Amino acid sequence: MSAAFFSKVASFLRTESSLDALRNILTILLPSSLLFLFWDGHIAVAFAVGTLLASLTDLPGNKADKLTTAAYCIPIFFITSITSSLALHYDSWTIVLLLGIFGFVYTIIALLGFRINVVGNLGLIVASFTIGLRPEDPIQFSLSVTAGAIFFFIVCIAQVYLFPHRSLRYAVEGGISNMAKLIRLKVDCYDEDVPLNKTYKQLSALHARVSDQLESVRSILLRDKYLLAEGNAYSKRWLGKLYQLVDLYELLMAVDNDYETIRETLRGGKTLHTIRRSLAILAFETARLMQSNKEKTFRSIGTSELNRLFLQLEADQRQSSPEKAALIYSISAQLKQLSDILQNIHVSKFAADDSWIESKNFKDFVAPQSSFQTIVKNLNFRSPIFSYAVRMSILLISGGLIGYLLPEYRYASWILLTIILVARPSYTITQKRNYQRIVGSLIGIAISLLLLVFIKNTLVLLVIAALCLYLFLLFNKPNYLVCVIFITITILLGQKLHEGELHDILGSRFAFTLLGSIFAVLGCLAIPINHYRSVEQTTASLYKHFRDYLDKIQESYQTENLNHYDLRLLRKFTQASLAQSYDSLEQFAKEPLRGKAFKADIQHLQTLAYRINALLVGLSVNITKLGLDWNHDAMNSRVNYVQVLIEEAEELLKKLAQSKRTKDSNNVHFQPSK
Structure with missing residues (x-):
């Protein structure tokens, strides 16, 4: 332990x-x-x-x-x-x-x-x-x-x-770490005792994080002109790592059938258990790659155990019906491909293959940079960021005005600092940050009080303040509550040593922090962000990408002409769009006044979107990497099934829009009885 x-x-x-x-x-x-x-x-x-x-x-x-x-x-x-x-x-x-x-x-x-x-x-x-x-x-x-x-x-x-490659190295390692979490979560997909709705929600949330991580790797690597210069020895190595990460991600997302169908088809016997055990080993060995800088390869014991499990799957395949055998073969092929990628991901040299993209097209895989023209287009209340900017302006004016009317204006800085750190576009996130800041401030004040009562040595207090400042920097990104505790101690000790008035410092810190928290919440309620507008935009974009991706897959298969550039680009756009759609739906679900009323439909939409994406990636992987020999009838059947799911998602979105209009109309026409 x-x-x-x-x-x-x-x-x-x-x-x-x-x-x-x-x-x-x-x-x-x-x-x-x-x-x-x-x-x-x-x-x-x-x-x-x-x-x-x-x-x-x-x-x-x-x-x-x-x-x-x-x-x-x-x-x-x-x-x-x-x-x-x-x-x-x-x-x-x-x-x-x-x-x-x-x-x-x-x-x-x-x-x-x-x-x-x-x-x-x-x-x-x-x-x-x-x-x-x-x-x-x-x-x-x-x-x-x-x-x-x-x-x-x-x-x-x-x-x-x-x-020069420091951030890139950490971004790649962060991607591998997230892949390990994704593999562990995939184990539940093949466990009949775990509800799929819960697993789909967790997979969707993790998908957004992995997508962001891959975007970070692309952004650092593909915009570095020096790194990608012709003849650069590092170029192929880092490009190879990026391709491996993307391919690994595709394999983890890909399925040939919904997990409900997989569970039903493979029910009975030990096949599901064998798949879960294989994924568990792959997850463990992937995580282990992050624990040692000396030997970032699979252990021989892990490899031998995987080979034994793969042989067991082959035996199960031979003893099964044609339908079940085809499914086992597909899953087994993906698991073997996963194992190969994970064992080679830290190899220093990679040989380019047909799926690699020409360097002149790298710019297409990097998110476009915004310009000041983007700001001009968003100067209206239809833009969520504009509403948020107006809210922040009003909140800071209000906090500053209160401070201006006080005898000690400097103490108003606690009001302003709390508003800046706590007020977020989402009401739920604002409330969470409020809780963390208030609790962190209280704990920090209590610890500071104890330190100032029992320690009188100025040098010792300075050392403690410096240590707490380091701990604030250490936890600033991973844990806001903890960092609030340490920055509170740092500031209070510093102000005590600088000014000497303990009770004024402690009282102002908590009172004005609490006032700033109240302002932040009132701002969310007074000037709410219309998250549904973002839902309409992101989901419409997502469904368009779904259909474009599906059309390209179908065209590639029917013509037997694989355009890896088009497939990779459409896959990338679809993944990014899925992450944006998930986030906008999540923000809409957390709206304080009406989000809960649509929570069930929102979760259904998120689940459908994840299933569609997984099936699309599965189709793409099978024609580009696994080389499965499908007949046109089987291909058309899978394509038609995905089209039905896309239509179902579009109908669900229309239903959500109608429900929202009805609810908004009822709210507008509601008149309280006199």
């Missing part, structure tokens, strides 16, 4: 985000400590704030990604800090107006991509920190914050030049 725990801890500490946390804490503390000791304490604090907040904008990516982040982050930090600190310096009401402008602009730029979205969010936090620190010298403060951000990006970009 203890060995497994320490193994998980060691695995966690080896992740990219954990190593980044160590880099970030050193980047923050070393120069800030020198500035504090040999120059000026106020400059050191502002420099540390700039470095800390800039470090939180850093996401995995290649050199171009890091430079893009720096190009947005540095000017945003400077503009925000200088304007906010000047307004505070002159006690001007314009600080409230500035908060409204920042709230809208830094939220709407999320349309330029997730990386810019994070920068915008941190820009809002710069405004909150500026209000909390209330600098005496605005110019010195803003230049110090900006210098901290510049210093961080110098370190970050230098690291990219020294280790």
